[in-house]
Amino acid sequence: MTDQRPHDAALVVPCFNVAEHLPSFLASVAALDGFDRTQVILVDDGSTDGTHELLAGFAGRHPHVQLITQPNKGPGAARNRGLREVRAGHVAFADADDVLVPDGLSAMLASARRNDADLVVADFTNVPLRPYGRWKRCFGAGDRCVGSITDHPDLVFSASVWNKLFSVPFLRRTKAAFPEGVLFEDAWFSVPALLSARRVNLLDRPVYVYRQRGDGSSIMDSLRRNAGNYRDHLDLNLHLLDLGTRHGPEVRRLMERYAALTYLGFLRRLPEAPPDLDVAALLPDVHRLYQGIRDDVLREFVTSRRDAALQTAAKAGSLGDRLAAPRPLPLEGSRPADGEWRELPLNPAVTAQGLPPRYRLDGDRVELGGTVATVDGRGFGSRWTSSTTPISAVLDTAVSPARTHRGVALLQTLPASTLNVATLQISEGGVLTLSLPRMEVLPGWVDLSAMTWPLPEPVPAG
Known part of the structure; x- marks a missing residue:
């Protein structure tokens, strides 16, 4: 009643x-x-x-x-x-x-x-x-x-x-x-x-x-493990792009930003997509989605060279070829010897001044060197990042075993944000992991020289 x-x-x-x-x-x-x-x-x-x-x-x-x-x-x-x-x-x-x-x-x-x-x-x-x-x-x-x-x-x-x-x-x-x-x-x-x-x-x-359910059974917990989500979210984003067009150019740009950010996680997972996902059937509409997003919007959400390459292939209609013949990854066990400087390859969102950013190990510590800034010069990091983060971020892969696709990195750059520096943990397989404290806002160029942090004991791979 x-x-x-x-x-x-x-x-x-x-x-x-x-x-x-x-x-x-x-x-x-x-x-x-x-x-x-x-x-x-x-x-x-x-x-x-x-x-x-x-x-x-x-x-x-x-x-x-x-x-x-x-x-x-x-x-x-x-x-x-x-x-x-x-x-x-x-x-x-x-x-x-x-x-x-x-x-x-x-x-x-x-x-x-x-x-x-x-x-x-x-x-x-x-x-x-x-x-x-x-x-x-x-x-x-x-x-x-x-x-x-x-x-x-x-x-x-x-x-x-x-x-x-x-x-x-x-x-x-x-x-x-x-x-x-x-x-x-x-x-x-x-x-x-x-x-x-x-x-x-x-x-x-x-x-x-x-x-968040402890058993991982909620929709959000299993977001990219469910093959149907790849299609459903693609259809959503295509719909929102059309809706944005009807509302005018400013709203259209908002919908492009929404699509670029929310589908990027699915795009990253396509090389390791769920086995029941028909990737070939999905690719034409992935191409249509990325054709509808302007390049500067796509660049806003790039966090690695791999992101940029996947987005470029999706927009060009060559994503299928890239997925069929992925670029080889570095071999495991590539931890540098103590004192040996390694360059940190830059993502397109970041630029260097003078010596390129690099790192080296010294016993139980890691040292970063060089000077870097965002392309727009607005600062580093994100005030919404957690205390730990996946390590494929603004600086691209330096050590990347096939099972992790991760490397040395700083966090994504965002306006009016913070510089997050990192503790690096290296596993026996050469995997580097970041832990991120939070620091004051540092707009513009950031000097990484003479910064060192403790390097925890290696952890067994597996």
């Missing part, structure tokens, strides 16, 4: 085989400020593990909670089903393996009501803690109203739905719906909404706790 009282907001939750996580999630729903005035719509998407019983028990205890049961159709279909039942002026979405912050929904609602915003975008927390993309740069300066997403171009990378509150009349007016039968349905829904909204409010506080 559905409660007929007016609701302040609606919360739509697709649920599929999440019995293990449901108790803590439902407890967070019940703890929401204004829970009794929230239309909670739980959609059981064909669960078989006890999820339905937990949902039914919760709905039975609360008259304003509605349970819908359907055969398994995927999260897009489940969210659409719930969206059709919304009777409130604003709607939020959540996943049943995460946790809601008690005053998060009420804070988003208050933000939306202040200036009749079509959309509120808030921060969220990851558990375990980890960096979560360029859109985080839009937070940290207080609450704001965004009149055009082109004023905050990195906001487009906030593609999830569970840190947002949507105006229901706005969704009806724009005929917003989730795609069904594909993944990345969040981006299909959220990115067009960001482009179409008259006003977007940024709420500078976390409203949601995104929990």
